[in-house]
Amino acid sequence: MQTKVWLFVTQPIFKFGRRLTLEWSPMGLKSSKMERYPNLITEILKEATSRLGLKNIDETRRYFKTQTYGYGGDFSITLALRDSKLNKIPIEKAAGDIKAKLEGSKFIKRTEVVNGYVNCWYDYTKLAEYLMGGINDDYGKSDYGKDERVMVEHTSVNPNKAIHIGHVRNSSIGDSLSRLLRFAGYDLTVTNYIDDTGAQVADNVVGVKFLNLPRKKPGVKIDHYLGDEVYVKVNKLYEDDPALMEKRGLVLKAIEEGNNEIALLAKDMVMDVLKAQLQTLSRLGVFFDLVNYESHILMYKFWATAFAHMKSVGAIKLETDGKKKGCWVFKTAPPDEDKILVRSDGTVVYAGKDIAYAMWKHGLLDSDFRYKKMELQKNGEELWTTTLDKDSTKTHPTFNHVKHSISVIDIRQSYEQAVVKEAIEKLGNGKGIDYVHYEYGVVALSPNTANKLGVKETEEGGAFQMSGRKGVYINADNFLDKLYETLLDETKSKNQNLGETECKEVAESLAVSTLRYEMIRTDPKKIIVFDLDEALKLESKGAVYIDYTLSRMAGILRNSNSKIKTSMAIPELSDFEKRVLLDILRFPEIIESAAKALDLTVVSGFLSEFASDFNAFYTNTTVLKAEESIRDFRLWLVTAARTTLINAMSTLGLVPLERM
């Protein structure tokens, strides 16, 4: 199907944040010094720091408050409250001193002392002049993370079922975080870790091999079929038939040994499901650099290497008596109990494999995988995978050897992850290794929605955990389809002059943006209670609102036939214009603080305020029909706002629409 180009803004690809390569270089990007785009907030804080005699801009930032309520001023300074105590002088005098020191600041036009606060007003003419020279398509990018290598691992769904909305929270967080870090200048590898040797995969194999369930079902996406039907059925049968459980053990053993009929069947089924999952993720705009498999960690004997290393540095110890007799344990810091890594039968537990994997990430293992290309993704980037093939390519990007690793894994695995973190940072031994478990709360179902899926008990106000085994979950594909239908009706009713294809493109983009935005806009630690009916009602200040704002910006520019000037006399600004200008100028600061804190809500909060400010400007100010001297400035403002909004949206993985 042909995509009409004019409907979409091309998503910026943040090229300069690509990984540094040892043997392979895409276009000679190397590690050239990146241009720093203007960060006016930093400029202003810098000047204030030196004028006020403070240590650094971080200290200054503490005393600068932007909430001024009804007291006036664009921001206010609370430093006098501290100074008066420190120097034992009256508060009004301390505030007066600060006011005097700020006299003549480049970007501050006026100051005023009220109740010990120093309220400040910007010189908007200077702000506008400064910004005017510095805005291009890359506005907001930064070199904050320059030369720092990071690996982000996210999604990592068991390859036996379709992706459900709980997984979508993981993928949305992981992908948005990756986009943010790239935009902030980090050198990134994004991986999807596939547990292809676990019990869940074995369950599906049991169904096909021993219960003679069909391998595929015509007309049904394979991840849906295997997850919704085979996996659920097998788990139900386990309850009445303990003998079937033994078959699972058999399958697991065969998979581990490899090179047999069952292992091959398992591998085929894993690949089918994985590819189907990647389709869903691609629809969501979620892409990776590398897929790696648990089985490869075993085949490459990474665990053995890791084990030998830990033994040699004394990080683990063989218990000779007590209840853990015969186990190898990791000695954790005193209050916690030592963690068993190797069972008394010699097999390794999950956390053990995870430590080996983390050691690979941080370059603490001498060995590496071999790699091959898996597919060219829709974003134009190659997806690589680890491979067992002996004749695989020698030239590939450097994936590991990172300083920071971020694993997006839900909060229920905090304990295991804490063990991995402690182990890996200890093994790193002063190399500054930084292992982050990015934990997030689960997506649970409202009682109403749970009932619809066949859950019997109904507790008032409670929430139900989704369960793949019991078949209680909402698949991402299905929900996206429903969202799409709802949005398509809406789009058609609002756009009689837009063609069928265009309406479909708009609806699809809005469905993706809406789902992703809802998954990241709140504190990741909070549980999301998902209600199907509520979710389809569409929050009126969600992604649709943001895209609508962009369409309004684009609409103005589309209808204008004058050239955008970047140098002019700045007119007196209205409050509406001031707010939009302030939003634009604080965007680089938003990116840096979000990247620093790994906090996506900083960006989503900004997006929502920015859209609201622009809409207020839009309805209260005319651009095209304004007199010429003012029109030029407003046209520039809209252009700058458009760039800022597109970059902010792209950072979160929202699809920017220019018409809807």
Added chain:
RNA sequence: GCUCACGUAGUUUAGCUUGGACAGAACGUCGGUUUCCUAAACCGAAUAUCCCAGGUUCAAAUCCUGGCGUGGGCACCA
């Protein structure tokens, strides 16, 4: 039992790192706005014992202690 996270208008929530003016939004409710760049919008009104009790401080939603509520974790499961 031990432990971690969360608790802010009817609902969803921001602010808590680094204490500072009247706790900021959105949905829903009520009222208003369309000869003008897209009304998927805008403007206005009402709505909060910031879970409770103590403490620290000139000053606490924010820091400390104790409690209550909700959810998670506490495997030789993955």
